[in-house]
Amino acid sequence: MATTVTPEVLWAQRSSNTDPEKNFVYLTINVPNVPKSDFKLDLKPTGLTFTGHSDTLKKTYHVELEFYAEIDPEESKVNHTARDIEMKLRKKELKEEFWPRLLKESKKVHFLKTDFDKWVDEDEQNEAADDDFSNFGGGGGGGMEGMGE
Numbered sequence: 001m002a003t004t005v006t007p008e009v010l011w012a013q014r015s016s017n018t019d020p021e022k023n024f025v026y027l028t029i030n031v032p033n034v035p036k037s038d039f040k041l042d043l044k045p046t047g048l049t050f051t052g053h054s055d056t057l058k059k060t061y062h063v064e065l066e067f068y069a070e071i072d073p074e075e076s077k078v079n080h081t082a083r084d085i086e087m088k089l090r091k092k093e094l095k096e097e098f099w100p101r102l103l104k105e106s107k108k109v110h111f112l113k114t115d116f117d118k119w120v121d122e123d124e125q126n127e128a129a130d131d132d133f134s135n136f137g138g139g140g141g142g143g144m145e146g147m148g149e
Helices: none
Strands: 003-005 008-014 024-030 039-044 047-054 059-066 071-080 084-091 112-114
Touching: 039 071, 039 084
Parallel strands: 003 059, 008 112
Antiparallel strands: 008 024, 024 084, 039 047, 047 059, 071 084
């Protein structure tokens, strides 16, 4: 019988008060060996729910997140790989300041970590590489199609 576990979630962000393209949250849910056919991602303006199953590892992954502020699901992108689900979530409100945290509630949760590979400090974000998601957009991984209701 499969056990249900909370996957590790990594995050980083950028912000801009003028350019919506530079106002987003990177979110990665580490769920190895979860095929696209075996997961459901429900992305809403205020949060997300993810459930996925790995037959190989005999694990079911489940996580629910309530975001600090709203995102725009229509402008957000999701990419599924063999190791994880990568998301680029467009923040709804244009602001120069970073969100102080990812989640609405300020208590620390053991599965949520800063993604230091994508993180930049607020005052250095304009010099940062534009986008590590070169596999998004075009064919293959982008968009929300097939993501459930």
